[in-house]
Every structure is written in C-alpha cells, then in structure tokens.
Amino acid sequence: MAVKPSIPKGTRDFYATTIAQRNYLKQVLQRNFETFGFEPIETPTFERLETLMGKYGEEGDRLIFRILNSGEKVKKADLNALEKNDLRAFSDSLSEKALRYDLTVPFARFVAQYQNEIVFPFRRYQIQPVWRADRPQHGRFQEFVQCDADIIGDRSLLQEIEMIQLYDAVFADLKLPAVVVRLNHRKILAGLAEAIGAPERLIEFTIVLDKLDKIGVEGVEKELIDRGFDPKVIERLKPMLELTGTPEQKLDKLDTILGGFEAARTGIDELKYIFQTLQKQGLSAVTLDIDLTLARGLNYYTGMIVEVLPPPEVKMGSIGGGGRYDDLTSAFGLKDKSGIGISFGFDRIFLVLEALNLFPKEILKNTEVLFINTDVAALDWSLQALQQLRKQGIAAEMYPVETKFKKQLNYANQKQIPYVIIFGEEEQKQNVFVLKEMTSGTQTRHSLETDIRPLLNR
Amino acid sequence: MAVKPSIPKGTRDFYATTIAQRNYLKQVLQRNFETFGFEPIETPTFERLETLMGKYGEEGDRLIFRILNSGEKVKKADLNALEKNDLRAFSDSLSEKALRYDLTVPFARFVAQYQNEIVFPFRRYQIQPVWRADRPQHGRFQEFVQCDADIIGDRSLLQEIEMIQLYDAVFADLKLPAVVVRLNHRKILAGLAEAIGAPERLIEFTIVLDKLDKIGVEGVEKELIDRGFDPKVIERLKPMLELTGTPEQKLDKLDTILGGFEAARTGIDELKYIFQTLQKQGLSAVTLDIDLTLARGLNYYTGMIVEVLPPPEVKMGSIGGGGRYDDLTSAFGLKDKSGIGISFGFDRIFLVLEALNLFPKEILKNTEVLFINTDVAALDWSLQALQQLRKQGIAAEMYPVETKFKKQLNYANQKQIPYVIIFGEEEQKQNVFVLKEMTSGTQTRHSLETDIRPLLNR
Numbered sequence: 001m002a003v004k005p006s007i008p009k010g011t012r013d014f015y016a017t018t019i020a021q022r023n024y025l026k027q028v029l030q031r032n033f034e035t036f037g038f039e040p041i042e043t044p045t046f047e048r049l050e051t052l053m054g055k056y057g058e059e060g061d062r063l064i065f066r067i068l069n070s071g072e073k074v075k076k077a078d079l080n081a082l083e084k085n086d087l088r089a090f091s092d093s094l095s096e097k098a099l100r101y102d103l104t105v106p107f108a109r110f111v112a113q114y115q116n117e118i119v120f121p122f123r124r125y126q127i128q129p130v131w132r133a134d135r136p137q138h139g140r141f142q143e144f145v146q147c148d149a150d151i152i153g154d155r156s157l158l159q160e161i162e163m164i165q166l167y168d169a170v171f172a173d174l175k176l177p178a179v180v181v182r183l184n185h186r187k188i189l190a191g192l193a194e195a196i197g198a199p200e201r202l203i204e205f206t207i208v209l210d211k212l213d214k215i216g217v218e219g220v221e222k223e224l225i226d227r228g229f230d231p232k233v234i235e236r237l238k239p240m241l242e243l244t245g246t247p248e249q250k251l252d253k254l255d256t257i258l259g260g261f262e263a264a265r266t267g268i269d270e271l272k273y274i275f276q277t278l279q280k281q282g283l284s285a286v287t288l289d290i291d292l293t294l295a296r297g298l299n300y301y302t303g304m305i306v307e308v309l310p311p312p313e314v315k316m317g318s319i320g321g322g323g324r325y326d327d328l329t330s331a332f333g334l335k336d337k338s339g340i341g342i343s344f345g346f347d348r349i350f351l352v353l354e355a356l357n358l359f360p361k362e363i364l365k366n367t368e369v370l371f372i373n374t375d376v377a378a379l380d381w382s383l384q385a386l387q388q389l390r391k392q393g394i395a396a397e398m399y400p401v402e403t404k405f406k407k408q409l410n411y412a413n414q415k416q417i418p419y420v421i422i423f424g425e426e427e428q429k430q431n432v433f434v435l436k437e438m439t440s441g442t443q444t445r446h447s448l449e450t451d452i453r454p455l456l457n458r
Numbered sequence: 459m460a461v462k463p464s465i466p467k468g469t470r471d472f473y474a475t476t477i478a479q480r481n482y483l484k485q486v487l488q489r490n491f492e493t494f495g496f497e498p499i500e501t502p503t504f505e506r507l508e509t510l511m512g513k514y515g516e517e518g519d520r521l522i523f524r525i526l527n528s529g530e531k532v533k534k535a536d537l538n539a540l541e542k543n544d545l546r547a548f549s550d551s552l553s554e555k556a557l558r559y560d561l562t563v564p565f566a567r568f569v570a571q572y573q574n575e576i577v578f579p580f581r582r583y584q585i586q587p588v589w590r591a592d593r594p595q596h597g598r599f600q601e602f603v604q605c606d607a608d609i610i611g612d613r614s615l616l617q618e619i620e621m622i623q624l625y626d627a628v629f630a631d632l633k634l635p636a637v638v639v640r641l642n643h644r645k646i647l648a649g650l651a652e653a654i655g656a657p658e659r660l661i662e663f664t665i666v667l668d669k670l671d672k673i674g675v676e677g678v679e680k681e682l683i684d685r686g687f688d689p690k691v692i693e694r695l696k697p698m699l700e701l702t703g704t705p706e707q708k709l710d711k712l713d714t715i716l717g718g719f720e721a722a723r724t725g726i727d728e729l730k731y732i733f734q735t736l737q738k739q740g741l742s743a744v745t746l747d748i749d750l751t752l753a754r755g756l757n758y759y760t761g762m763i764v765e766v767l768p769p770p771e772v773k774m775g776s777i778g779g780g781g782r783y784d785d786l787t788s789a790f791g792l793k794d795k796s797g798i799g800i801s802f803g804f805d806r807i808f809l810v811l812e813a814l815n816l817f818p819k820e821i822l823k824n825t826e827v828l829f830i831n832t833d834v835a836a837l838d839w840s841l842q843a844l845q846q847l848r849k850q851g852i853a854a855e856m857y858p859v860e861t862k863f864k865k866q867l868n869y870a871n872q873k874q875i876p877y878v879i880i881f882g883e884e885e886q887k888q889n890v891f892v893l894k895e896m897t898s899g900t901q902t903r904h905s906l907e908t909d910i911r912p913l914l915n916r
Contacts (some may be wrong), residue, residue, distance in 0.1 A: 002791035007509075007571075008554075011502035011503075013500070013501050016499070035847075036848060040478075046601075051461060065525050065526075067525065072545070087533070109465075110463075114471075121858055129503065158858045281841050332463040390493040394493065396493070397494070411577060
C-alpha cells in the first residue's frame with residue numbers, strides 16, 4: 001500500500017526560492033566572518049552520547065534526539081530500568097550517539113580534541129543545523145540552523161569590541177537598519193546581587209526590573225516590596241529603576257549606585273571601555289544600549305553579555321546573542337581557556353529579511369531561456385545554441401518533446417522563464433530564429449549565427 | 459570527570475582548508491545544475507520511519523539510523539518482540555523517525571507530496587548528507603554527502619543526452635580530464651537474458667562477463683560452461699565476449715547478436731541515438747563507452763544505465779552513476795512518472811581532485827594582514843585601518859594583546875598570514891607604518907593615509 005507522503009512535524013522541505021535566500025544569508029555571514037579572520041569548522045551530525053549529555057541541564061538532556069543502536073545492540077536494553085520507570089537509564093541502554101543539540105558543545109569538544117594543532121587565539125565560525133525534540137509549534141522547528149562565531153584563548157577586551165563590530169558588519173551588509181545591540185556584564189550583575197543583599201534572588205530581581213516598560217517605576221517598586229525585598233535597599237537602588245538616557249549616561253549612573261562594589265566596578269569599567277572604543281571607531285547598522293535585565297546564560301558567561309534585537313517594526317525576540325566565558329572546555333579536560341562567543345539567529349534573521357523585503361532580487365536563480373521543441377530538423381542548431389548559452393553561464397533548457405506550442409509556452413509561463421526561442425519550420429526556411437520576450441510578448445528575428453547572450457536583458 | 463574528546467567512528471570533523479575545497483566542489487556542481495535549469499530542493503534530516511523502510515531491501519533497512527523516541531514514548535517498547543528476538547519489531551516500537559539514507563526516496567516522497575504545485579517535467583538537484591550504519595572503514599563513512607540530479611515527468615531521450623552533457627559540463631568545469639562514462643541499457647540486458655535462455659540467471663551471467671579483462675575470452679567461456687550455461691548459447695553469444703572497438707562498433711556488433719530480440723532492439727536503437735547526438739554536439743571532458751556488464755540498480759532502472767569512472771591514473775571505483783526509471787514515486791501513490799536520475803559521488807570526486815592536485819589555490823580563504831599589537835597609542839589608527847581593509851573585503855586581524863613581537867610574528871607564521879603591519883613607537887613618531895611581507899621578510903614604510911589594499915600582492 002502506498003505511504004501517504006508527509007514529513008515529521010517540526011521539519012521543513014525547502015524549495016528553490018527559499019534555498020537561494022538562505023544561501024544568500026549564509027554567504028553574507030561567511031564573507032564577514034572570513035574578513036574578520038574567522039575559520040570555518042564543521043562537526044558531525046551526531047556526537048557520542050556522553051559528549052552531549054549533562055551539558056544542557058536536565059530539560060536540555062530531555063530534548064536531545066538520540067540515535068537508536070543498530071542491530072544486535074538493542075538486546076542490551078535495560079529492562080530493569082524500564083520496569084523502575086527510569087526512562088533515562090532505559091534510553092541510555094539503547095543509544096550511544098545523539099544528534100547535535102547546539103554548536104557550542106561540539107566546538108568545546110573540538111577545541112579540546114585538537115588543542116595541540118590549533119593556533120590560539122582560535123577564531124572559528126560554524127553554520128550548521130541542530131536538532132531539538134521540542135514540541136513543534138509556529139516558528140519553532142525540530143531542525144534549524146545555528147550560526148556561531150567564537151574567539152577562544154585570550155582575555156583581551158579587543159575581542160568584545162570585534163564581536164560587536166562583526167554584528168555591525170553583518171547587519172550593514174544585509175542592509176538591515178536599526179538593529180539594537182544590548183549589553184550587560186556578568187560582574188555588574190554580581191555587584192547588583194551584593195547590593196540587593198540577596199545574591200540568590202538576583203534573577204528574580206532582574207525579572208521584576210524587566211517589567212519597567214509595562215508597569216512603570218512605582219509598579220516595579222511595589223512588586224519588589226511585595227516579593228519581600230528590603231524597602232531600604234530598593235530606595236537606594238531606585239535610580240537604577242530609572243536608568244534612562246544614552247549608554248554613557250546609564251553607565252555613569254550605575255557607577256554612582258554600584259561603583260562601591262568591586263565586581264560591579266570592573267564590569268562598568270569594561271563596558272565603558274568597550275563603548276568608548278566602538279563610538280570612536282563608528283558603527284554603521286547597529287546602535288548600542290545598556291540593559292541590566294539582560295541575564296542570559298548567567299551560569300555560563302563571566303564578562304560582557306550581549307543580545308541583539310531586530311528593528312522595532314518587526315515584532316520578534318532576539319536575533320542574536322552571546323558573551324564572554326571562562327570555562328567552555330574544562331568538561332573535556334582543557335582548562336583556563338577564556339573566550340567570547342556570539343550567535344546569529346539564522347532562521348529569525350531570515351524572517352526579518354523576509355518581513356522587510358530585504359532579499360536582493362538577483363539572487364533568485366531561474367531558467368532564462370527555453371528552446372521550444374519544434375521538429376527533428378531544429379534539433380542540431382537548438383542543442384548547439386543551448387550548449388553555447390550554458391557555457392556562457394546562462395541557465396537554459398529545451399522543452400523535451402515536440403508538442404503543442406501552447407503547452408510549451410505554458411511551461412515557460414509557469415516556471416517564469418523570461419525568454420523563449422522558436423526555430424520552427426518557417427524560421428528554418430529563412431535561417432533565422434525568433435526570440436520571444438514572455439512578459440511583453442515582443443518577438444524579434446535573428447540570424448542563426450547571432451550571439452544570443454547580448455539579446456537577453458540581463 | 460572530564461570526557462575524553464572524540465567523535466563516533468565513521469564521522470569526520472572538517473577544518474578550514476577541507477571546507478573551502480568541499481565548498482568549491484559544491485559550487486561547481488550547483489553552478490552547472492543551475493545553467494542546465496535544475497532547481498535545488500532540501501529535505502529534512504529525518505523522515506518518518508515508514509517513508510524510508512522497505513525501500514532499500516532488507517540489508518538497506520538494517521543500515522538505516524533510527525531516532526529513538528523521546529520521553530514517555532519509550533514505554534511502548536515491544537518486549538514480546540525482544541523476547542522473540544524479533545529485533546526489527548522491537549526497534550520499530552522504539553522509533554518513528556529515521557535519518558535520510560539516500561536522496562532518492564526523500565525526492566520521491568517530495569514529488570508525490572507536492573505533485574499539484576510542481577511544474578513537470580521537474581528538474582531538481584539536491585546536495586545533502588546521508589547516513590548509513592555501515593561498519594566504518596577506510597574511506598567509508600557513516601555520514602557522507604550525496605549529490606543527485608533528476609528530471610521527472612517525461613520520457614524523451616533528450617533527457618538522457620542532457621544528463622551526459624551535465625556530467626561533461628561538471629567534469630570540464632572541474633578540469634578533470636579523461637573521465638569515462640559507461641553506458642548500458644536495461645532492455646539490452648533483457649534481450650540478453652532471453653538470449654541466454656535463463657532470464658533469472660542474467661546477473662550471474664554479467665558477473666562472469668565482467669571478468670573478461672582478468673581471465674580472457676577462454677576463461678569466461680569455461681566458467682560459463684562450468685556454471686551450467688548452455689554451450690550452444692555461449693557459442694552463439696561468443697562475439698559478445700569479444701566486444702571491442704568504438705562504441706558504434708560495439709553497438710553494431712550487439713545489433714548482429716541481439717537485434718533479433720525485440721527488447722534488445724529498442725535498447726540498442728536508443729543508445730545509438732544518444733551516442734550519435736552526443737557525438738554531433740561534442741563532449742569536452744568525457745569519453746563514452748558501452749559496457750554490457752554494467753548492471754547497477756537492475757530492478758530499478760528501465761532504460762539507459764550509466765556509470766562514471768575516474769581518470770585511469772586514480773585507482774577508484776565509480777564516481778557517479780544513474781539511469782532511466784519508470785516507477786520512482788508509486789510507493790507514495792503517484793503512478794506513471796518516468797524520469798532519469800544521475801548522481802555525483804561527492805566524496806570520491808573530492809578524493810580524485812585531491813589526488814590530481816586540481817583544487818584551485820585561490821579558494822583557500824586565509825587572513826591576509828595581521829596588525830601587530832604594539833601599544834595603546836597605536837590602537838585608534840590600527841583599528842581604523844583594520845576596519846577599512848575588512849570593508850574592502852580583505853581578511854584582516856589584529857593580535858589581541860600587546861605582547862612580544864616574536865610571539866605575534868610566530869602567530870602570523872603559524873597561520874600563514876602573508877602580511878604584517880607594525881605601527882610601533884618609532885613609526886608613530888614619524889607618522890608611518892611598516893608593512894612586512896612574511897615570506898621574503900621585506901619591510902616597506904608608508905604614510906598613515908596610504909590605501910593599504912594596493913600594497914598587497916593579490
């Protein structure tokens with residue numbers, strides 16, 4: 001019985017136009033990574049299970065797609081575990097490999113594995129699909145592309161500056177205006193944690209802080225008090241709730257409030273340096289902002305934290321992010337390699353470009369010329385001319401069978417082929433061919449020796 | 459405890475040089491597919507299990523990588539099947555998805571699924587990795603790239619001609635000389651099966667025939683008789699054992715021997731037509747041959763069968779192949795779609811290009827200029843100049859920290875960066891920078907306003 005053709009939920013088929021657009025985005029990213037001195041790497045689709053497990057927290061582990069062991073190996077199924085409802089152990093007994101869940105862990109594995117061959121500081125980029133067993137929903141897929149750039153093996157703040165310049169270069173190249181890069185610093189957050197007197201409640205504090213736009217200063221104050229934060233502390237930190245103005249002004253205010261805490265002091269100084277240097281150098285597509293509520297990867301990042309927001313007219317979450325880390329590779333036995341990494345949200349940037357109509361028209365590849373199949377006598381010249389065009393890099397086809405003109409012209413229309421060449425009985429008598437422009441319907445006659453390429457309006 | 463970093467057997471990490479070379483090969487293929495009017499498609503990494511199972515024979519089914527069901531679903535494990543040692547059923551109860559095993563079945567699924575939107579004849583190409591649970595060994599990987607081009611929805615022999623011209627165009631573009639395209643025809647084989655009087659032993663017959671090079675005509679005769687083929691038949695078919703000469707001569711001989719069998723007659727006529735047309739049109743990189751022992755995909759192909767061999771100086775099996783089929787999509791409910799498909803053996807063609815040193819040098823991307831990090835005073839000008847170069851598309855970096863010159867130059871050497879720019883204390887006093895060419899050691903001095911790009915020998 002025939003299988004009803006369909007694909008698993010959360011996956012996608014891609015067609016010509018989308019592929020051309022995705023390749024365009026990929027090429028812009030690659031080009032900029034390479035002018036910044038980044039080298040590409042590619043890692044296997046599946047890694048050893050132990051390489052991935054335990055790196056993404058319990059929830060992450062559950063979302064990893066495992067490969068079922070092949071052949072006889074499934075006999076090793078741990079039925080005791082199944083009986084005890086220890087599904088993790090049962091699954092572990094059935095699989096040794098798993099699909100790449102992100103690019104960070106394979107990169108860490110790569111750096112540790114080839115540490116003796118790599119020249120540090122190592123600048124690498126990687127654009128590859130990853131897989132997550134997330135419940136599929138609108139705009140969330142089980143297979144999607146990630147795109148990361150990292151510099152590992154150096155602590156210089158120049159790297160932070162370079163990474164923001166890289167964001168700027170890519171978005172300028174994509175002609176994507178008004179992208180906002182929001183900065184925060186792990187050490188400022190550490191100072192803030194000290195300041196509120198409840199370091200363990202830092203995240204909770206920043207979550208409330210994040211509601212500022214919606215509920216205003218008083219709302220935030222009230223909620224913090226309701227949640228049991230010390231009113232005296234809130235009073236002291238109040239200027240932080242009104243953190244407005246330019247990034248410099250914000251950093252100056254933070255200085256006043258948190259400058260007394262040593263960690264915060266370092267964080268503020270670093271952001272000031274980064275900010276001033278970038279301002280001096282100039283940014284094209286990107287504007288900077290300071291955002292204390294930015295707390296991504298708090299357990300992971302140790303310095304600057306960055307998040308990228310799309311132009312305000314597109315309603316969407318962040319289209320990129322990253323930060324400075326100190327301990328990426330120690331799970332693989334390589335200690336003390338500080339680095340900085342940023343990611344580009346490939347699928348989301350794609351949607352932004354689509355929404356703002358920013359894909360260049362000329363990237364769409366399409367057949368430009370269709371040779372009408374008239375009769376056997378036309379074949380020799382037609383095939384020669386066809387081959388000639390292709391050698392000149394022009395996409396061309398010949399309709400495969402001699403059939404009604406209407407059907408052949410219909411094929412050209414459906415495939416949006418702009419030119420059709422007719423070499424029928426009449427034309428053969430006069431040693432000419434007819435070039436028909438499909439949009440206007442204009443037909444012109446040319447001698448058989450004519451170089452066709454210049455006739456095409458390209 | 460730290461995990462020892464490694465990857466599963468049969469998989470590969472790729473670095474910058476290899477990636478650049480693979481991208482080059484991919485781009486040559488894409489460019490030629492597109493000038494021939496083929497559109498790209500991409501299908502998901504995993505398909506529904508039922509889409510793939512039963513399409514590749516029993517052995518193939520065993521080599522399909524299955525995805526283990528996530529979470530609670532593993533509770534549905536069919537323990538009875540396990541007890542009965544029915545590992546196939548046990549595995550079926552644990553997985554619903556599997557990794558793409560080739561590009562043909564996903565393509566068939568795609569055509570059936572989108573049959574109402576596709577304009578036929580549909581020319582598609584696809585370059586994507588596939589996965590097979592083969593025992594890894596030298597040169598055989600569990601993850602490798604396949605590259606297919608198909609035209610589906612038409613029976614015209616023009617397609618056969620186009621496909622061979624496509625091989626020719628790709629290998630000419632790759633500057634790969636002396637590629638041999640061997641042709642056979644399913645219907646000639648059918649005629650041969652009739653002629654030997656034992657249709658069910660056709661494969662066995664062609665296998666013996668294939669030993670001609672090694673054991674000679676007499677050896678083949680003897681083995682056929684030993685195997686119980688009718689000596690009278692062998693006598694009659696003997697001229698076929700001595701099938702030498704040009705493809706035309708071979709086809710003429712075949713005509714004499716097998717022309718009486720109707721199926722063979724059609725096959726011979728088709729190959730003659732294909733051959734004559736191609737000869738008239740001219741081939742650049744490829745020579746044609748007729749090879750009766752070519753019996754790939756015998757159950758699958760219905761017309762011309764093709765196999766591509768690398769230049770004789772490279773010892774390697776076929777680097778491509780394909781043929782005409784009639785029944786690709788009926789497993790997915792779409793009947794009567796004849797088509798023709800060819801594949802390019804991506805990894806093998808890569809090895810051939812490597813062995814013959816045919817990768818162009820200029821495809822290797824590398825940082826061209828390293829700015830030495832001298833002191834804070836140098837930073838402003840250096841970062842500006844760096845940014846300027848990058849905007850001109852030149853890959854450039856700045857060493858991230860102020861450290862010994864020797865260490866920085868060493869970095870440039872290790873990364874084979876051809877130029878280094880020094881803007882130290884001395885240079886700052888005189889408002890110049892020094893450009894050092896690393897290979898020759900030559901140093902030149904230039905004013906700070908100099909456009910650096912023309913100084914680089916690119």
